[in-house]
Amino acid sequence: MVDDIALSVRDLKTYLYTNNRCNKAINGVSFNVLKGKTLCIVGESGCGKSITALSIMQLLPDLSRIEDGGITYFSEKGPMRLDQLPRKGVEIRKIRGAEIAMIFQDPMTALNPVFTVGYQIAESLRQHSVLNDKEIKLKVIDLLHTMGIPMPEVRMNEFPHQFSGGMRQRVMIAIAMSCNPKVLIADEPTTALDVTTQAQIFTLMDKLKQEHKTAIMLITHDMGVVAELADNVAVMYMGNIVEAGTVEDVLRRPKHPYTRALLASIPILGRGRQQNIKAIRGSTPDSYDRPKGCSFAPRCDYATQACDEMPDEIYISATHSVRCSQLEAIS
Structure with a gap:
């Protein structure tokens, strides 16, 4: 390797x-x-x-x-x-x-x-x-x-x-x-x-x-x-890699809320004007005044008090890693 x-x-x-x-x-x-x-x-x-x-x-x-x-x-x-x-x-x-x-x-x-x-x-x-x-x-x-x-x-x-x-x-x-x-x-x-x-x-x-x-x-x-x-x-x-893996891992089986939000905000060709495009709520925090712990927590639908500390990197498989403390709730 x-x-x-x-x-x-x-x-x-x-x-x-x-x-x-x-x-x-x-x-x-x-x-x-x-x-x-x-x-x-x-x-x-x-x-x-x-x-x-x-x-x-x-x-x-x-x-x-x-x-x-x-x-x-x-x-x-x-x-x-x-x-x-x-x-x-x-x-x-x-x-x-x-x-x-x-x-x-x-x-x-x-x-x-x-x-x-x-x-x-x-x-x-x-x-x-x-x-x-x-x-x-x-x-x-x-x-x-x-x-x-x-x-x-x-x-x-x-x-x-x-x-x-x-x-x-x-x-x-x-x-x-x-x-x-x-x-x-x-x-x-x-x-x-x-x-x-x-x-x-x-x-x-x-x-x-x-x-x-x-x-x-x-x-x-x-x-x-x-x-x-x-x-x-x-x-x-915000200066961290929150999810990494093969293209199959990340695009077909996304786990981090931010990755899912990015994919949900993309219009799909052929579905016309009726498709529901979901914008990521909130805005990116001030880079000089970052939230404690997970920087995505203020914009995340799954955030809890546990997100006040930066989560460790978790390996879902040999090639797929995620930095999130709410994987059980998301899954």
């Missing part, structure tokens, strides 16, 4: 500090990303999905730090503790882009406006490959063509502002895929893309997974994408 793990996160705690206040954005998260498999992390906005990804990449804001836990990347040279590497050090820079790549959510802020898109794709290849300039240019053209960008020989010399939002997102994906990374972290990779292009991008990611045994960590809000692509699923709420 250890040989199948590409990336392991154990009891990760990442805190953000602003105005003499502490936001425990990630408060004890554990999961494994397996080689040749896709782990989908789902949850409402602000639950900590993106901060988890930035912690792995060591791209956290200055007023933040990893307080506890560990992030281990299993490279060909052996295990490496990413959380112990300096954020701007040589070692982490060798890993970023080459072995662990990330597709960022907002391409307009991720891309540099003063460099052409071709230059920015080539930058990763210059840093991490032994290709010469001619080979790099051909590779850039091929990547842009693969992403469905017309006239790649011309458009590689254009700047990000000359591209639409969807085209910029494709450029970001091309940068991430340029070096065939061992681990690909995709933070809402198809947000600005139409449905047809989404399918093409996910096909490319699946091809990367199949041909290179790439481990993919996909952050998404779309349960349809989860059902289609995921091998394993982790459901996050």
Whole structure:
């Protein structure tokens, strides 16, 4: 089993500090990303999905730090503790882009406006490959063509502002895929893309997974994408993973009230306007003033006084775990 793990996160705690206040954005998260498999992390906005990804990449804001836990990347040279590497050090820079790549959510802020898109794709290849300039240019053209960008020989010399939002997102994906990374972290990779292009991008990611045994960590809000692509699923709420398991475990046999509420809030194609879509009552608590114990308790229909303490992780099966003290009442 250890040989199948590409990336392991154990009891990760990442805190953000602003105005003499502490936001425990990630408060004890554990999961494994397996080689040749896709782990989908789902949850409402602000639950900590993106901060988890930035912690792995060591791209956290200055007023933040990893307080506890560990992030281990299993490279060909052996295990490496990413959380112990300096954020701007040589070692982490060798890993970023080459072995662990990330597709960022907002391409307009991720891309540099003063460099052409071709230059920015080539930058990763210059840093991490032994290709010469001619080979790099051909590779850039091929990547842009693969992403469905017309006239790649011309458009590689254009700047990000000359591209639409969807085209910029494709450029970001091309940068991430340029070096065939061992681990690909995709933070809402198809947000600005139409449905047809989404399918093409996910096909490319699946091809990367199949041909290179790439481990993919996909952050998404779309349960349809989860059902289609995921091998394993982790459901996050307020900095904790409240339920995790295979896609069959989580989508077909959900146990945590939050997972059930998420699934109940999704409209089902074909049922028309008469279907009963149940919104999750209440709102997400203030991240600087969290409830004691289970953070979902104020919005949960099953909450009792026992929820005033953070419940332990309970394994329902070898692959399915839930963090809830009311499983008997729910079942």
